[in-house]
Amino acid sequence: MDFATLLQMLDATVRLATPLLLACLAGLFSERAGIFDIGLEGKMLAAAFLSAAIAAVSGSVWLGLFAGIGASIALSIIHGLASITFRGNQLISGVAINFLAAGLTVVIAQSWFAQGGRTPQLSGGARFNPITLPFAEALRDVPVIGPIYFQLISGHTPLVYLAILMVPITWWILYRTRFGLRLRAVGENPAAVDTAGVSVIGLRYAAVAICGVLCGIAGAYLATALQAGFVKDMSAGRGYIALAALIFAKWRPWYALYACLLFGFLQALSLRPDVITRALNFQVNGQLLDVLPYILTVVILAGFVGKAIPPRAGGEPYVKER
Amino acid sequence: MDVMPKWADVILIPLISILLAAMLSAMVILAIGENPWDALVLMVQGSLGSTYGWGYTLYYATNFIFTGLAVAIAFHARMFNIGGEGQALLGGLGVALVCLYIPWPHWTLALVGAAVGAALFGAAWAAIPAFLQAKRGSHIVITTIMFNFIAAALLNYMLIGTLKVQGSMEPASARFPEATHLPSFQDMFSFGETALFRGAPANVTFFVAIAACIGLWALIWRTRLGYEIRSFGHSESAAKYAGISPTKIIMVSMLISGALAGMMAINNVQGEAERLVLNAVEGAGFIGIAVALMGRSHPFGVFLAALLFGFLYQGGAELALWTSIPRELIIVIQALVILFTGALDNMVRMPLERLFLAMRRA
Numbered sequence: 001m002d003f004a005t006l007l008q009m010l011d012a013t014v015r016l017a018t019p020l021l022l023a024c025l026a027g028l029f030s031e032r033a034g035i036f037d038i039g040l041e042g043k044m045l046a047a048a049f050l051s052a053a054i055a056a057v058s059g060s061v062w063l064g065l066f067a068g069i070g071a072s073i074a075l076s077i078i079h080g081l082a083s084i085t086f087r088g089n090q091l092i093s094g095v096a097i098n099f100l101a102a103g104l105t106v107v108i109a110q111s112w113f114a115q116g117g118r119t120p121q122l123s124g125g126a127r128f129n130p131i132t133l134p135f136a137e138a139l140r141d142v143p144v145i146g147p148i149y150f151q152l153i154s155g156h157t158p159l160v161y162l163a164i165l166m167v168p169i170t171w172w173i174l175y176r177t178r179f180g181l182r183l184r185a186v187g188e189n190p191a192a193v194d195t196a197g198v199s200v201i202g203l204r205y206a207a208v209a210i211c212g213v214l215c216g217i218a219g220a221y222l223a224t225a226l227q228a229g230f231v232k233d234m235s236a237g238r239g240y241i242a243l244a245a246l247i248f249a250k251w252r253p254w255y256a257l258y259a260c261l262l263f264g265f266l267q268a269l270s271l272r273p274d275v276i277t278r279a280l281n282f283q284v285n286g287q288l289l290d291v292l293p294y295i296l297t298v299v300i301l302a303g304f305v306g307k308a309i310p311p312r313a314g315g316e317p318y319v320k321e322r
Numbered sequence: 323m324d325v326m327p328k329w330a331d332v333i334l335i336p337l338i339s340i341l342l343a344a345m346l347s348a349m350v351i352l353a354i355g356e357n358p359w360d361a362l363v364l365m366v367q368g369s370l371g372s373t374y375g376w377g378y379t380l381y382y383a384t385n386f387i388f389t390g391l392a393v394a395i396a397f398h399a400r401m402f403n404i405g406g407e408g409q410a411l412l413g414g415l416g417v418a419l420v421c422l423y424i425p426w427p428h429w430t431l432a433l434v435g436a437a438v439g440a441a442l443f444g445a446a447w448a449a450i451p452a453f454l455q456a457k458r459g460s461h462i463v464i465t466t467i468m469f470n471f472i473a474a475a476l477l478n479y480m481l482i483g484t485l486k487v488q489g490s491m492e493p494a495s496a497r498f499p500e501a502t503h504l505p506s507f508q509d510m511f512s513f514g515e516t517a518l519f520r521g522a523p524a525n526v527t528f529f530v531a532i533a534a535c536i537g538l539w540a541l542i543w544r545t546r547l548g549y550e551i552r553s554f555g556h557s558e559s560a561a562k563y564a565g566i567s568p569t570k571i572i573m574v575s576m577l578i579s580g581a582l583a584g585m586m587a588i589n590n591v592q593g594e595a596e597r598l599v600l601n602a603v604e605g606a607g608f609i610g611i612a613v614a615l616m617g618r619s620h621p622f623g624v625f626l627a628a629l630l631f632g633f634l635y636q637g638g639a640e641l642a643l644w645t646s647i648p649r650e651l652i653i654v655i656q657a658l659v660i661l662f663t664g665a666l667d668n669m670v671r672m673p674l675e676r677l678f679l680a681m682r683r684a
Contacts, residue, residue: 038463038467078661081666082665086666086667086668087668088664088666088668089664089665090665091404091463092402092615092665093664093666095404095660096661097657099608099654099656099657099660100657102653102657103652103653103654103655103657106653107350107647107648107650107651107654108354110354110646110648111354111355240467240471247464287478288475288479291475294471294472295468297464297468298450298460298465298468298472301454301460301461301464302458303458303460308460310461
């Protein structure tokens, strides 16, 4: 593989890893607070649709982004109601949210735009456009560093930088703030947090809301940056890959970045089968690359490569003692 | 302890949940500018108004009985098997291999052979997540989700490569030989001039599904194993104390679950398509979740809920055909049913319990 192709592949990796990373961090907040969330997929999908729809109607991608976040938060509130207030099964609630999003997006898209369940193509200000970082043009011809800076680091949409910035921010919130400490505690031992006089319900709702915001950005990125408009089922299992990445990262922010980059790289590879054939001199089955994230996750879950231990109170509703 | 009488728990709560789901669905239909009442009439006419409609309704219901029973038996052991979709896909592979490579003399034998193949393949696909849950403590929900994707990729690979007909562009297996074709309702119930169920895909598998319901009921409530599964589901520690092996219960209940999901394939692969095509399951594995939740994990409840979803599925297809309401409306209804009967169960239950308490005091 020559240098130019490698750069192309890495560039694609960053673009494909961004939605995974945002969704993965979303899941991290929720699950660290003890709320399992397999509804990441549905929230992304709902956000992708509403952001594309509002961007198409208003012509402003920023309005679209906020609408997308709103859609995702609405689903988060349903999840919160079901799993925190009414102490229902969090997994079943997640499944319901995924189906709700999969169905509603197409039904609404069809009656709103009448284009077979998709939104109109977005262009110009209705999309997130790449931004060129300072000096990228000037440094372009410097050997090695120039192309890396110009192609790999510069020239992404703002949401890509936001996603990467979210990794240290998440780390800082979780490990260096009082809120983060309490959030982690509520996922491990909610009774202790309650005894300390901190609201378990409030903390869990906060975590679910943060999860909604991040999933909303992830979905908006799909429809307004990675692609130009919404199509049916466009999240295409990314929410589940993000969930896999979260387990792969053992619920830690920096590892989440590495896991998402790895899975993003696998996705980039499966889009370019010719590259593998040239580099390895034999054909790798595309289906194998597609499912590798899932297989790796099962291996990790099986505990053969270090044990993945979820937050202890995950999935269990908290019932205050009387 | 029980605040409510049993009939309220078994009948009233699912009924209220489904009414809530129906009301919200009606609001969705209103919002997209159609008349909910007209839509309902159209759905009833299209799915129950003719033997043709019934033929489709019962065909879908057969699929959902199998996947619903699969989810239900796992629920009894307090496990959530989301992997019905993947297990049913693998069941399809089992059916295809049995039908294509064994020369069957008659469809009755082929049905038995295919059912065994489907059950074995489905059970095998459930066995790995079950083993990982029992021995390594990996969460069964996550592993079964992952196995759904792996199954889809495996089936794609088989249908594009190994099983594809030479020279054909379509990713599908060869047609099954004549001797393996199952009799459809049209073959079974048409006498003389009057052809009933003409062209509808419902077939003899429907009766296999009913037998599966009865068999599972007997297993859960009339055998020692069923008792062990239920006690494990109620309290793992108590079951352990009583000498019930958690590993055995997790493995056995998931194997039965996978086998039931896999057996759906004798309906859709052997009975309807008569060959293996891409994405043959079409989400029936997931509908099994809604069916099991609504049916309160009881085989008879599953049967009724499967009929309801069969009606919704066929009615939804009619709606998509005659109105501007897309087929995806059914997915919305399915989501609402899962939400109200599964996740928001307490939202319906709490006020009802309060009401019954108040009535008892009065």
